[in-house]
Amino acid sequence: MATAFPGTRPLLFTVEFRRKMASLTQSQRREWLASLAPRARSGEAHATQELREVARGCRLTLVDHVERELGPFDPLHLRALLEVPRERFVHPDDIERSADDTPLPLDSVGLATVSAPHAYLLSFRLLDLGLGDSLVELGTGSGYGAALASTIVGPKGRVRSFEIDRSLAQWAIRNLADVPNVVVSQADAEITAPAWEGASKIVVTFAIEELPQEWLDAIPEGGRLVAPVGRQDQDQRLVLVTRLAGELVRTEHGAVRYVANRSAR
Numbered sequence: 001m002a003t004a005f006p007g008t009r010p011l012l013f014t015v016e017f018r019r020k021m022a023s024l025t026q027s028q029r030r031e032w033l034a035s036l037a038p039r040a041r042s043g044e045a046h047a048t049q050e051l052r053e054v055a056r057g058c059r060l061t062l063v064d065h066v067e068r069e070l071g072p073f074d075p076l077h078l079r080a081l082l083e084v085p086r087e088r089f090v091h092p093d094d095i096e097r098s099a100d101d102t103p104l105p106l107d108s109v110g111l112a113t114v115s116a117p118h119a120y121l122l123s124f125r126l127l128d129l130g131l132g133d134s135l136v137e138l139g140t141g142s143g144y145g146a147a148l149a150s151t152i153v154g155p156k157g158r159v160r161s162f163e164i165d166r167s168l169a170q171w172a173i174r175n176l177a178d179v180p181n182v183v184v185s186q187a188d189a190e191i192t193a194p195a196w197e198g199a200s201k202i203v204v205t206f207a208i209e210e211l212p213q214e215w216l217d218a219i220p221e222g223g224r225l226v227a228p229v230g231r232q233d234q235d236q237r238l239v240l241v242t243r244l245a246g247e248l249v250r251t252e253h254g255a256v257r258y259v260a261n262r263s264a265r
Contacts, residue, residue, distance in 0.1 A: 019161055021057035026100070029058045033065035033087070034096035041092060051095075057085045058099035065101055076130065077121050079152035088175055089114055089144035101229045105236050112168060113259055114144045115205060123226045126150065126240045126253060127201045134195045137161040138227075139205035143172030145184075150182045151201075160199065162187045190263040193218040204228065207236050207258040219243045228258040 021029070032054055039047035063082050076205035079100045087098040103119075106112040129135060131154045137146055138152060140163035149159045159182045163169040176182045185195070189204070193214040196202070200220055204227035211227060219225050223243050230236035238253045 002090075008012040017053070017057060018060065021045060021054075021060055024264075026061075029054075029061070029099065030096040033058065033098065037087075037092060037095040051087065052085060055095075055099060056082065059086070062099050062101055062117060066121060070118055070122065073121055073125060074130070076152050077124055077148075080148045081117055081121065084144070084147045084151055086114070086117065086144055089142040089147065106168060111262060112141055112165060112258060114141050115258070119256070119258075120145050120148050122238065122253075123203045124149065126226045126238070127203060127224050128151065129201060132156045132200040133201055134197075135159045136192075136202045137205065138192065138202065139163065140172045140184050141205065143175040143184065145203070145205055146172065146176060146182050146184065147179065150176075150179050153181065155181060157181060159183070160196070161185070162189045162192045162195075164188050178209055188212070188263050188265070190261075190265050200224070202226070205258065206261050207231070208261045211239070211241065214247060216241065219248070221246065228256045231260070 016109060033051070036047050036051040036054060040051040059082050063078050066081065067078060087095045090098050090104050091106070097104060101116050101118050103113040103116045106114055115209055129149065129152050133153045133155060134157060135149050137149065137159060139147055140161040146159050146161045153159060161172070161182065161184045163172060163184065163186055166186050169184055172184045176184060196218050198220055200223040202215070202219070202225040204211055208230040209231055216227060219241060221243055225241045228236045229237055229239045236256050236258060238256045240251050240253060242249045
């Protein structure tokens, strides 16, 4: 079984605490998180601990919602959703919404977001991501998707993530500094295929109008690639490409909405 994300071992997560969280409305949960965030940022140790546990408690509702509305999901995937502290990967002003199943902005102009939690699980389910896998992620953002994947693949798996924006890549590297099976690089994802090192599973976190031939050529036998395909201002479809007996098989898995590709190519 995958271990908990570093630094998230439950301290206050008692049965009574779970019951209290279940009794709160979404607004009340947000207010609790918002009240703790400034104290945690100031370095107050107890507030930091309490924020970690309250945020984890809020994610109980998130996990239930995602499983009910879009499941079934692999228990490993749901565990990652619960354990990975999404509040670490959003802007401080958005901590109160970190347990909501909604995308949150990572910049002021809408070029980058941390996707809604369910979006990562939909892609990971199509990839059949599991323990020991080698995953390439194209579009790191603040590192939340890589953190989820790290928890799923476990210590014997690895995650290699590429981010085009230098400031985001640096943010992700800081966020994931204590996660040994993740490597983040600042690079244009469209030209990274030579660095995939034979990874059998590839996930794309931005919309691309057409899948680059370099990506398709880099999918190994039995490998899978998942990407949102389409223009940002038009219909996008979640596409799975699998190489079977040397042939690429492409299937579509519903409408999605992702930020656009930022490559200059």
